[in-house]
Amino acid sequence: MNALVALPVLLPLLGAALTLLLATRDRPQRVVSVACLAATLAVAAVLLVRTYRHGPLVIEIGGWPAPVGIVLVADQLAALMLVVSSAVTLCVLLYSIGQGQSDASENTPVAIFHPTYLVLTAGVTNAFLAGDLFNLFVGFEMLLAASFVLITLNGTPLRIRTGSTYVVVNILASMIFLISVGLVYAATGTLNLAHLAHRLDALPDGLRLSLQLMLLVAFGIKAAVFPLSAWLPDSYPTAPAPVTAVFAGLLTKVGVYAIIRTQTLLFPGPRAAALLLVVAGLTMLVGILGAVAQSDLKRLLSFTLVSHIGYMIFGIGLSTVAGLVGAIFYVVHHITIQTALFLVTGLVEEKTGSTDLRQLGGLARIKPLLGVLFFVSAMNLAGIPPFSGFLGKLGLLQAGVAAGGPLPWILVALGTLTSLLTLYVASRVWSIAFWRAPGPAVASTVPLPTLMVGATVALVALGVGLTVVAGPLFDVTTGAAVDLHERTPYIHAVLPGGRP
Amino acid sequence: MSASGANLVSFVAIGVLVGCGVTLLLERSLIRVLLGIVMAGNGVNLLIIFGGRSGRAPVVGVPGTGAMSDALPQAMVLTAIVITFGFTAFLLAISYRSWYLTGDDDVPDDLEDQQIVRRAAAKEVSTADLSDERADSDSEQVDAPAPRRPHRGEGPE
Structure with missing residues (x-):
């Protein structure tokens, strides 16, 4: 049973190798990638059920015992993230196949879209399952290397220009992460997360705090938390639609996941809480104000993405179980809905050739299905009941009220304001792009590819479905949050003999 | 240690x-x-x-x-x-x-900066909400809209 834990990393990697071998044969490449991701999703679902019932699963890669060897750990949080991420990556893959987003042709030596996409998935799953800090770093590097290739796909001037900023910023973030890894090892002599949980407690307070802050900066850049978020709205929108969608949905959340993991397991307690709450508030506010000012749909959505990262950091910053429950629920909700919104935007671009709000108009009449898809996802993002966005925000705001104190109350107010501004942004896009008379952008008469529409519908339906399964989902997130807060289930699973 | x-x-x-x-x-x-x-x-x-x-x-x-x-x-x-x-x-x-x-490998200013500078110079506000003003005469538009990908069964490719 434990061997299953390695599969979510192994399957996409093997798939990547296989698709590389298939070189330019388009159809076999598609079959292999879809099969790999579907299998990953199935394994992730099994892992989630298993961890929910019986606690964390651990596999020691290479057979070396825990503090020395590399371990992969699937606890409830990791398993839940795996399920959501593989469902989303599968949907986006189908969408990109529908769009013909593959560079396989007679002239290309090797078609790289599918292999790179699978490596990206493997990096994401590896980061979720990593049981030690260095393996987490490797997971990040895998997904980064793949994302570099995807964001500069085809090497057009605009993508090279924005891609170079993205590449440099992310390499810098990795370097800060690597410095923290080196310092953590020098200070404690271990990198295993469970082992670190013991050893870090013994360090002097100042040293411990500086290590915590360095890791926070590194993950803050990846998660696009406010003062470190300027790179995101500039680089994401130029990539191909499915690539932007999967980046927006997943990559920032891997950063958020890393923050959750390190803040709860390695540095428990409210030491950085005030800092996290302040940056959470600023992230929400600055992000959404940026979105209000945008006139391009993709850039606008990138700013809402930054803004809503603030909600998750808010939940983490409360450092209570209720806050963590809200944050984890919000991560799940936001991965699906933000990806869905970018996919809808991709459909708009496919239909009209533009995502510029000044060019668009009358989409609700031209293509009613697009209108429905956008409306449902946008209302979901803004947090209108009964959608999951409402439940997620409600959970977070309740946790904030329960925590009490001036800072959480300010954050509750800011959260409500951000939600209202998101509603404003959503209705602005709706009334400009969908409701007014058709704009200069001419709608294509060619019908949209069925697979693209199907994948988008599936993802929007998944976002709505989160409301239906909100009860069980809250059970899982509560279980995950309680485990994180107690720390002992994770530590005992990795180091069965207790303190080594 | x-x-x-x-x-x-x-x-x-x-x-x-x-x-x-x-x-x-x-x-x-x-x-x-x-x-x-x-x-x-x-x-x-x-x-x-x-x-x-x-x-x-x-x-x-x-x-x-x-x-x-x-x-x-x-x-x-x-x-x-x-x-x-x-x-x-x-x-x-x-x-x-x-x-x-x-012809060079310099990293240019980001789009947001360029747009804000242009807007400030022209003392104008965002025109996206004004439905009768279209983008044609809009100095704010720094980034040219991406060329539309030809659909299958449409155009020469």
Whole structure:
């Protein structure tokens, strides 16, 4: 049973190798990638059920015992993230196949879209399952290397220009992460997360705090938390639609996941809480104000993405179980809905050739299905009941009220304001792009590819479905949050003999 | 944790490497940025090496395990070197492509900055909400809209 834990990393990697071998044969490449991701999703679902019932699963890669060897750990949080991420990556893959987003042709030596996409998935799953800090770093590097290739796909001037900023910023973030890894090892002599949980407690307070802050900066850049978020709205929108969608949905959340993991397991307690709450508030506010000012749909959505990262950091910053429950629920909700919104935007671009709000108009009449898809996802993002966005925000705001104190109350107010501004942004896009008379952008008469529409519908339906399964989902997130807060289930699973 | 082999010289070396790296990172030219990343990356690698205990080669079977160096940071640094190597190659490719397309490899101002500067110069507000003013005469539009991908069964391709 434990061997299953390695599969979510192994399957996409093997798939990547296989698709590389298939070189330019388009159809076999598609079959292999879809099969790999579907299998990953199935394994992730099994892992989630298993961890929910019986606690964390651990596999020691290479057979070396825990503090020395590399371990992969699937606890409830990791398993839940795996399920959501593989469902989303599968949907986006189908969408990109529908769009013909593959560079396989007679002239290309090797078609790289599918292999790179699978490596990206493997990096994401590896980061979720990593049981030690260095393996987490490797997971990040895998997904980064793949994302570099995807964001500069085809090497057009605009993508090279924005891609170079993205590449440099992310390499810098990795370097800060690597410095923290080196310092953590020098200070404690271990990198295993469970082992670190013991050893870090013994360090002097100042040293411990500086290590915590360095890791926070590194993950803050990846998660696009406010003062470190300027790179995101500039680089994401130029990539191909499915690539932007999967980046927006997943990559920032891997950063958020890393923050959750390190803040709860390695540095428990409210030491950085005030800092996290302040940056959470600023992230929400600055992000959404940026979105209000945008006139391009993709850039606008990138700013809402930054803004809503603030909600998750808010939940983490409360450092209570209720806050963590809200944050984890919000991560799940936001991965699906933000990806869905970018996919809808991709459909708009496919239909009209533009995502510029000044060019668009009358989409609700031209293509009613697009209108429905956008409306449902946008209302979901803004947090209108009964959608999951409402439940997620409600959970977070309740946790904030329960925590009490001036800072959480300010954050509750800011959260409500951000939600209202998101509603404003959503209705602005709706009334400009969908409701007014058709704009200069001419709608294509060619019908949209069925697979693209199907994948988008599936993802929007998944976002709505989160409301239906909100009860069980809250059970899982509560279980995950309680485990994180107690720390002992994770530590005992990795180091069965207790303190080594 | 353990006696490390670090001394003043090694710390100065790390400091100089990372310091020069950061200075180069602040440049506009991608090649200089790349050199900065390589220098800072090597500084970080040294830092990790000195994080572990120094000593003799850690070979199994050789007596005196107490005097052996810590093998774990060395293994990590190998991984980090490989990763830096890959990223360096990729950045080189990017800067070559950038030079090929535009004649230089400078990183330009970001779009938001350019738009705000233009708007401020023209003293104008966003026109997206005004349905009768279209984008044609809009000086705000710095980024030309992406050319539309021809659909299958449409156009020559």
